[in-house]
Amino acid sequence: MQKHSVIAVEQSIREDLAFVDGQFRILAVDARPNSDLVNLRVGTLYGEHRAVADVPPALRDQLQVGTVVCCTGWPEVFDKHEALYLEITDLLPPEQCTLHHCPVAGLPVVGAEAVRKIAELIDTEIRNPAVAQAVHGLLSQPKIFSAFSSKPASVVSHHAEPGGLAQHSLEVAQLVCAIPVRYYGEPINRDIAIVAAVIHDLGKIQLYRSADEPYRMHDTSHETRTIGLVGPMxxxxxxxxxxSVAEMLMHLLSIDSRAEHASCVAAAAITLADRISATRSSAAIAFADAPSYYRHVIRDTGNGRTKKHIRAVERHRTPPYVSSTAAAADASDATGEEGAMD
Structure with a gap:
């Protein structure tokens, strides 16, 4: 896919160029006293900036937190502070927004780094532009982005830290991408598989609530909640x-795709990738404080359940036959030397 303009904008700012042309998401809006200009706090996935904006009257009432503005501008000094002077030309339709427009300040480091990599993965691995834009548009919605980037993938079992959901989703998508393209048949099948891998646990943003979020009925599965969230997409x-693209995506996100006999390679890939990522994380937690010589650990996963993790312990850093061969050679040389002396 073509690189998004916000990347070019941030590159321009980092290189201290005199002119920027691109898009920013509004983080805060404040009118300037006795002025037609507006104070803004704007940002992207790569940074945040203080800005002073010249806004056309037709757009002034539409400026609000979360809106993505199209603008040109340059660095200036306002009230003895450096800021960007922006001339806003238009507002970006929500369906055209991408993860690149989403600032990560204040989010867990794990989640922030994961969503940056997810944005790059979407741009580099998904061939179909409509499919790529669909997942960008879904995840860039402010409420979804913040929760997806900051919540865990589970309470105890795996990726249980803040930002763990995004990290787990990234790992599943990376594993799905690692399968050779030819196994998926047509490239569109791989595109849909990658999208499904990224959002397969999206419903968990409603299961693990923060203090300011409403209580929800926890007997509704996260798979069902995922389908509800991705309905507009x-x-x-x-x-x-x-x-068929929409239908296949809905199938891959449903419980039906978890059947023992997979309906397609994409369904099998996501199921196995999900299991591999979760098991790797759980095993890492289990062995974190165990001595290096432990071959297995039984871990408490909550609700009276336990899980056993096993691993091999390497005894010889070099193959035994190397030492044996060397010893035999030394013995042979010693015998030869003794024979010569006799």
Whole structure:
């Protein structure tokens, strides 16, 4: 996919160029006294900036936190502080927003780093532009992005730290990408598999709530919640691609795709990748404080359940036959020397 303009904007700012042209998400809005200009706090996935903006009257009432503005500008000094002077030309439609427009300040480091890599993975691995834009548009929604980047993938079992959900989603997608393309058949199948891998646990943003979020019925599975959250995205895909694309994505996100006999390679890939990522994280937690010679650990995973993790312990850093061969050679040389002396 073509690189997003926000990347070019941040590159321009880092290189201290005199002119920037691109898009920013608004983080804070404040009118300047006795002025037609507006104080803004703006940002992208790569940084945040103080800005003073010249806004057309037709757009002034539409400026709000979360809006992505299209603008040109340059660095200036306002009130003895450096800021960007921006001339806002338009507002970006929500469906055209991407993860690149989402600032990560204040988010857990694990989640922030994971979403940066997810954005790069979407741009480099997904061939179909409609599919890529659909997942960008879904995850860049402010409420979804913040929760996806900051919540855990589980309470105890795996990736239980803040930001663990994004990290687990990244790992599953990376594993799905590692399978050779030819196994998926048509490239579109791989594209859909990658999207499903990234958002397969999205419903968990409603299960693990923070103090300021409403209580929800926990007997509703995260798979069902995921389908509810991605409904608008699937409808958008039906309009912009063949309906089979939307249908396959919905199938991969449903419990039906977890059947023992997979309906397609993509379903098998996601199921196994999910299991591999979760097991790796759980094993890492289990062995974290165990001595290096431990071959297995039984870990308490909550609710009276335990899980046993095993690993091999390497005894010889070099193959035994190397030492044996060397010893035999030394013995042979010693015998030869003794024979010569006799």
């Amino acid at each position: 699937i409808a958008w895909l039906e309009e912009h691609e063949d309906i």
